Amino acid sequence: xxxxxxxxxxxxxxGLVAEMLRRKKLREKYAIxxxxxxxxxxxxxxxxxxxxxxxxxxxxQLPSNLLFILSILMLLGVCLxxxxxxxxxxxxxxxxxxxxxxxxxxxxxxxxxxxxxxxAGSKDPEVEP
Amino acid sequence: MRNLENNRVLVIMPxxxxxxxxxxxxxxxxxxxxxxxxxxxxxxxxxxTPQLAAAAGATVLNLPFNLGVGGAMRxxxxxxxxxxxxxxxxxxxxxxxxxRNIREVLNGLESADxxxxxxxxxxxxxxxxxxxxxxxxxxxxxxxxxxxxxxTDVTSGFRAGNTRAIAQYLDHYPAEYLGxxxxxxxxxxxxxxxxxxxxxxxxxRQGGTPSHHPIKAAVYLGRSFFALAFALxxxxxxxxxxxxxxxxxN
Numbered sequence: 607x608x609x610x611x612x613x614x615x616x617x618x619x620x621g622l623v624a625e626m627l628r629r630k631k632l633r634e635k636y637a638i639x640x641x642x643x644x645x646x647x648x649x650x651x652x653x654x655x656x657x658x659x660x661x662x663x664x665x666x667q668l669p670s671n672l673l674f675i676l677s678i679l680m681l682l683g684v685c686l687x688x689x690x691x692x693x694x695x696x697x698x699x700x701x702x703x704x705x706x707x708x709x710x711x712x713x714x715x716x717x718x719x720x721x722x723x724x725x726a727g728s729k730d731p732e733v734e735p
Numbered sequence: 736m737r738n739l740e741n742n743r744v745l746v747i748m749p750x751x752x753x754x755x756x757x758x759x760x761x762x763x764x765x766x767x768x769x770x771x772x773x774x775x776x777x778x779x780x781x782x783x784t785p786q787l788a789a790a791a792g793a794t795v796l797n798l799p800f801n802l803g804v805g806g807a808m809r810x811x812x813x814x815x816x817x818x819x820x821x822x823x824x825x826x827x828x829x830x831x832x833x834x835r836n837i838r839e840v841l842n843g844l845e846s847a848d849x850x851x852x853x854x855x856x857x858x859x860x861x862x863x864x865x866x867x868x869x870x871x872x873x874x875x876x877x878x879x880x881x882x883x884x885x886x887t888d889v890t891s892g893f894r895a896g897n898t899r900a901i902a903q904y905l906d907h908y909p910a911e912y913l914g915x916x917x918x919x920x921x922x923x924x925x926x927x928x929x930x931x932x933x934x935x936x937x938x939x940r941q942g943g944t945p946s947h948h949p950i951k952a953a954v955y956l957g958r959s960f961f962a963l964a965f966a967l968x969x970x971x972x973x974x975x976x977x978x979x980x981x982x983x984x985n
Contacts, residue, residue, distance in 0.1 A: 700802055704810035707776075707796045708817060 609651045616647035639684050741819040743770040744841060749807035750775050750828035754782035757828045761791035764834040774814060775828065776807040805915035812901045824895035832893040836935040840895045847931035848900045849923055851886065852893030854937050865949060870956040874917060874963060881921065882930045890916045893935060903928055906972040917959060921966035
């Protein structure tokens with residue numbers, strides 16, 4: 607007995623993710639998780655007996671429990687993935703901040719030299735512009 | 736840009752809202768009759784730290800936002816490497832480290848890659864107690880074993896390095912809490928760098944207040960265990976063993 611409500615919900619999720627991908631609001635590496643979930647939900651909504659079958663096969667007594675454990679694992683995976691990604695982004699931001707700070711000093715130095723009309727390498731205390 | 740081989744010494748001072756002492760510390764270092772350039776890494780200060788440091792004669796590296804001591808030091812090391820400095824020394828902006836000791840700590844580099852100006856080494860009267868003391872004792876013990884040379888003050892921020900130390904630090908990026916001291920030291924030792932220590936006296940801070948709160952001290956103990964445990968399992972940096980001239984690389 608297909609579950610109509612669940613089917614349309616899953617369809618909406620897949621549609622939303624696809625649309626966000628199309629508009630470049632979501633990068634593919636993040637979208638892949640949601641697409642997998644959406645499609646799995648679609649399949650399950652269309653063929654609910656599949657869940658009973660799989661639950662029996664892996665030895666879970668209550669099919670809904672299988673669904674819950676899979677959802678929890680999947681959310682955990684997404685959270686970890688996001689934490690990892692944000693760490694990478696933070697590291698990149700740090701590197702950029704350092705780079706910008708060093709470049710700024712060098713530009714200020716060049717400015718000073720140009721203003722003073724003196725050759726580079728003359729030792730001067732830095733002056734705030 | 737300047738020439739890429741530089742025989743001067745870069746004194747790196749990470750500073751975050753140190754307006755009440757940074758000027759005096761910079762001036763004190765520059766008054767010495769030594770080939771020192773001072774780089775104050777302004778770690779997102781909201782007071783007058785960068786202006787005061789510049790007025791005192793330091794070069795100021797303005798980070799656009801706060802990166803923590805580890806991040807500030809990495810920026811300073813990167814600057815040193817770009818400009819070809821072959822010796823750098825980290826000095827606290829708060830005046831705890833006596834600039835007259837800089838030469839002594841730098842002399843340690845003759846036989847090592849990293850030289851630490853250490854409190855507790857039978858000189859000065861610096862004391863701590865409670866969990867903070869246990870943490871320091873434990874860390875010192877582990878690091879001494881690892882480095883095969885007595886190290887009594889591994890969290891000291893008064894340390895000098897040569898080009899190998901700079902390259903290793905930049906490779907390892909210790910940005911976490913205690914990363915600038917324990918983590919960076921452990922990975923440096925495991926990567927084959929030689930560490931030595933030079934006893935120095937610490938002066939009372941010229942501004943700000945040290946934290947002696949028991950809960951903070953306990954948290955410090957926990958975090959230092961954490962930092963140590965991770966540092967011991969980290970990947971080694973790949974730094975060539977013979978002393979290379981890393982100047983001008985990147």
